[in-house]
Amino acid sequence: MLFRRKSAPDVYAPGDAQPDAAVHQPKPKLGWLEKRDQRRRRRILFEEVLGWILVPAFIYLIYLAIKSVGGIPKELIDFGNELIGIVMKGGR
Numbered sequence: 001m002l003f004r005r006k007s008a009p010d011v012y013a014p015g016d017a018q019p020d021a022a023v024h025q026p027k028p029k030l031g032w033l034e035k036r037d038q039r040r041r042r043r044i045l046f047e048e049v050l051g052w053i054l055v056p057a058f059i060y061l062i063y064l065a066i067k068s069v070g071g072i073p074k075e076l077i078d079f080g081n082e083l084i085g086i087v088m089k090g091g092r
Helices: 032-068 074-089
Strands: none
Touching: none
16 A cells, blocks of 8 residues: 555563564465455545546636637537527427
8 A cells, every 4th residue: 555554673672572473474365356356446546536636627627728718609508508408308
């Protein structure tokens, strides 16, 4: 992952009891199902972050494009209203 905690150092005073050996066992290797699940979770998280960044950027760029040409032409607004009217009537 992006941020991992560092493990505690294995430094013990001579009088301290040693921790259980099971605590310091290496992690078992992941099977292909677990690896696939990890990849899927990472991909979904990446897509969410990308969406939260790109969608507002696209909306802002569309706004800038409209402002640069001086607004939406009246003909385009009339055409959009006609399309909405046709859709609401059921296509006839």
